[in-house]
Structures are given as C-alpha cells and as structure tokens.
Amino acid sequence: MKYGESVFDIAYLLLALFCGCLMLRKARNRTEKQMGLAALILGGGDAFHLAPRVVNYFSEGDLTAALGMGKLVTSLTMTVFYLLMYDIWLGYYRERENKKATAAVWALLGLRTALCLFPQNGWLTNDSPMAWGIIRNLPFTALGALIVVLYFRRRGADRRFRFIWLLVTLSFLFYLPVAVGAGALPMLGMLMLPKTVCYIVMLLTFTAAVVKDGRAETE
DSSP: OHHHHHHHHHHHHHHHHHHHHHHHHHOOSHHHHHHHHHHHHHHHHHHHHHHHHHHHHHOOSOOHHHHHHHHHHHHHHHHHHHHHHHHHHHHHTTOOOOHHHHHHHHHHHHHHHHHHTSGGGOGGGTOOOHHHHHHHHHHHHHHHHHHHHHHHHTTTTOSTTTTHHHHHHHHHHHHHHHHHHTTTOGGGGGGHHHHHHHHHHHHHHHHHIIIIIOOSOOO
16 A cells, blocks of 8 residues: 555656646746646645655654645645636636636635644644634635636637546545545545546646647737
C-alpha cells in the first residue's frame, strides 16, 4: 500500500510541475500563462502535504506538525487554484467579466482563507475537528459549485473543455468526505486517489489546450 501510494503521489507531483513548466514555456497569452501557473500552484501546494506523507511512510520520526501544516498549505493553494480556474474561464471563452461573479469568487476565497487560518483547525496537531472541517469547506464548496456552473454553461462551446465541469464536480465529491470525516474514518483517505486523477485529467486538458490549440484570448 505505502509503495503504491508513494509512487502515485510522486508521479502526480512531477507531472503537475512538468505540465506547469511546459505550459509557461509554450504560453502565447495571459490565459495560457494562467493555465501553467494553475498547474504549478496545484502541484507545488500538494507537495507540502504529499511529500511529508511519503516520508512518513518510511520514517520513524514525528511528522505530525509537518503533515498538518502541509494540509493547511494545500487548502490555501487549492483555493487559489479555483480563482485561476475562474480567470481561465473568462479568457478561454472570451467572456465579458461579470462583476457579481467576480465579487463572489473573491469573497468566497477570502472567507475560505480566513477560516483556514483559525487555530481551531488544529493544523499543528494534524487533528482537525469535524465541525471545523465542515465550516472551512462551506465557502470552498460554494466556490467549486460556481466554477462548475460556469464551465457547465459553456460545455457545448468547446470540445477540449467540455468535461471540465464534470471533473471539478467529481473532485469535490471525492474530496469532501475526506476533508470532513477522514479523522473519524481513516479509510476515507483512499478517496484522494480518484480525486487526484480528476486533477491530472484537468492538467492534461490544459496542457493540450496550450500546446495544441492556442485558442485562448490573445493579449
């Protein structure tokens, strides 16, 4: 189990960083650069959690604080990732910015960030209470739902991105049981594997859009 998960985690992180660097090198406009940045933020943020997790499998040291702080960093970077998903949607589909949607995105990002920083989350002990797992994920789930609605509405406008809404939906369905209940039922942590697969497919979709299509809005 520990070998298989460790190999998967390392492969995912390397893929995310490779895709991010490739997209930034190939990017021809702001939106494509945002796709590359999103990949780097996703992989870089997850590394703070996954790297200590891999080390913990093969070390007898106490990595409780590192694992908990890694979850905090991942929580924050995932929120930024969805901010970039909104900006990518605007640029890729050449949408006119909706001030209400933009305000909602930033408000949810700010609320999620603030809630993650409360000491009641117990990051240093890697033992977050279930109640706080629910509280801090309410604005994050609302942010994800907003992104799903936006991409769903434009699913027929582009063949490349037509399943992004579904990948985001599935990622949340896999993630939320872990975020809320993994402390009480550790086996729920296995749902992070299919959640990660959803993100891998999203990153590969972004990479293909940058390398093969180049149809995002030019600067």
